[in-house]
Every structure is written in C-alpha cells, then in structure tokens.
Amino acid sequence: MSLVITDLHAQLEDGTEILKGVTLEIPAGEVHAIMGPNGSGKSTLSKVISGHEGYEVTAGSVTLDGEDILEMSIDERSRAGVFLAFQYPAEVPGVSNANFIRAALQARLPKGQELDAVAYYKSLYEKMDLLEMDRKFTARAVNEGFSGGEKKRNEILQMLMLEPKYCILDETDSGLDIDALKIVAKGVNAMRSTDRGMLLITHYQRLLDYIKPDVVHVMSAGRIVKTGGPELALELEEKGYDFLKELTVA
Ligand code: ADP
Ligand code: MG
Numbered sequence: 640m641s642l643v644i645t646d647l648h649a650q651l652e653d654g655t656e657i658l659k660g661v662t663l664e665i666p667a668g669e670v671h672a673i674m675g676p677n678g679s680g681k682s683t684l685s686k687v688i689s690g691h692e693g694y695e696v697t698a699g700s701v702t703l704d705g706e707d708i709l710e711m712s713i714d715e716r717s718r719a720g721v722f723l724a725f726q727y728p729a730e731v732p733g734v735s736n737a738n739f740i741r742a743a744l745q746a747r748l749p750k751g752q753e754l755d756a757v758a759y760y761k762s763l764y765e766k767m768d769l770l771e772m773d774r775k776f777t778a779r780a781v782n783e784g785f786s787g788g789e790k791k792r793n794e795i796l797q798m799l800m801l802e803p804k805y806c807i808l809d810e811t812d813s814g815l816d817i818d819a820l821k822i823v824a825k826g827v828n829a830m831r832s833t834d835r836g837m838l839l840i841t842h843y844q845r846l847l848d849y850i851k852p853d854v855v856h857v858m859s860a861g862r863i864v865k866t867g868g869p870e871l872a873l874e875l876e877e878k879g880y881d882f883l884k885e886l887t888v889a
C-alpha cells in the first residue's frame with residue numbers, strides 16, 4: 640500500500656516544464672516531508688497529484704495502492720483517498736461548514752444510505768475540540784471571512800472528518816503563525832496511522848519541529864535531489880538551500 644510517483648514530468652499550458660522527473664514513494668504508515676527552495680515545484684507536485692487543471696503530465700506515473708490516478712478527475716481522486724490541504728479553497732457562500740463536510744461524507748456512502756446525523760455531529764464536535772475550534776464555527780459559511788489560521792484549522796477539520804488514505808499538506812509560502820502551526824501539527828499527528836500515508840510540503844523547517852517525519856526529501860528545480868531522515872531537515876536549516884546547488888543536476 641503506497642502512493643508511488645515515478646519519473647513524473649509536468650508542464651504548464653505554455654509548455655514550460657516544471658516537474659522534471661520526480662520519483663517518490665510514500666508507503667502507508669509513513670510521514671514524508673518535501674522541503675526545498677521557493678519555485679522548485681513543490682506546490683506543482685501537490686497539484687498534479689490531486690488533479691488540478693493547468694498542468695499537463697508529459698511522462699511518468701502516479702499510482703495509489705497500485706491504481707493509476709492520473710486519468711481520474713479531482714473528485715475521483717478524492718474518493719480514491721487523496722486529500723490535498725492548504726489550497727486556500729474558494730469560499731462556498733451560503734453553505735455552512737457543518738453541511739459542507741456532511742455533504743462530502745454523504746457523497747462517499749453507497750446510494751440510498753443515509754449518514755447518521757447524531758454520530759456525525761458527535762464526531763465533528765470531538766474533532767473540533769481537538770482543534771480548539773468554537774462551536775459557532777459550524778454555522779459559518781465555508782471560508783467566508785476566515786482568517787488564515789481559521790482556514791488552516793478548517794482544512795485540518797475536513798481532513799480529520801474525511802479520513803483520507805493519503806494526505807498531502809502544502810504549507811505554501813505564506814506560512815503559519817506558531818499557534819496555527821501547533822494546531823496543524825496536532826491534527827496531523829492525530830491522523831498518523833499504519834494505514835495512512837502523509838506528505839508534508841514545507842519551505843521551512845519549523846513545521847517539522849512539531850511533526851517528526853519518517854523521511855525527508857529535498858526538491859530543487861523540479862526534481863528530488865536528496866532523501867534522508869529527519870536530520871536532513873536540520874541540516875538544511877543550518878546550511879540553507881545554497882548547498883543544494885552542488886546537488887542540482889543541470
Ligand atoms: P514551490 O511550491 O516549490 O514554491 P511552485 O510549484 O509553486 O514551486 O512553482 C514552481 C515554478 O512554476 C515557479 O517558477 C512558478 O512560478 C511556476 N508556476 C507554477 N504554477 C504556475 C502557473 N499556474 N502559472 C505560471 N507559472 C507557474
Ligand atoms: Mg512558491
């Protein structure tokens with residue numbers, strides 16, 4: 640059981656190649672981190688895996704427990720068990736958080752089967768307590784007027800509720816304040832499981848102070864240029880990304 644990315648090449652619509660042969664395997668039960676300088680293609684990788692428009696895969700493959708996901712729509716990938724967080728999803732005016740998550744869970748049930756509302760709210764409230772979220776939050780429309788921290792919390796809540804097999808978290812360059820970071824870490828650590836693989840994408844080492852990855856990969860110029868244990872993150876922090884220049888293949 641694993642998410643396997645093999646020699647993945649992807650380009651923008653104008654033909655600019657961003658991913659230049661990414662190979663990576665995330666087995667269920669492991670947390671992997673990808674670090675790397677700005678513009679190295681980290682977010683592009685997460686978007687290509689989750690099926691966002693605007694990128695064309697020109698070579699390579701992505702399989703989820705042996706199943707090719709590149710031909711699937713975003714929705715099909717999500718049902719297959721891929722979850723991408725931190726995309727700053729669009730606001731969903733008029734739809735409350737509680738109903739949004741409920742609809743997503745209902746959509747996963749076999750036709751004719753009704754989601755148990757009592758069990759749903761019990762589970763939702765448990766998870767909100769874990770994330771220190773106010774109950775009032777359930778009635779607010781998805782992401783409408785949310786602060787950056789609230790959006791992060793909300794995405795982690797969605798992730799906790801949907802229980803995906805593979806989670807990809809792209810910290811993005813905007814980063815997180817320390818409180819939001821701790822909440823994110825709490826959610827991620829609660830999701831760690833022998834049957835779930837997780838990929839954390841971050842520009843900074845600090846997220847990894849709270850979530851200890853099993854494996855750290857360094858991405859540079861569209862390729863994974865180095866893979867190691869958690870100590871690699873510390874080495875990067877210490878030496879900076881400049882030392883990658885020696886590793887980067889022209
Ligand atoms: P990272 O997440 O590592 O900072 P990105 O994947 O966001 O890197 O970007 C990699 C490169 O691809 C950058 O040069 C970025 O400007 C470019 N890029 C990514 N997506 C687009 C897009 N939709 N349109 C134009 N350029 C893009
Ligand atoms: Mg960037």
Ligand code: MG
Binds near residue numbers: 812
């Ligand atoms: Mg990015």
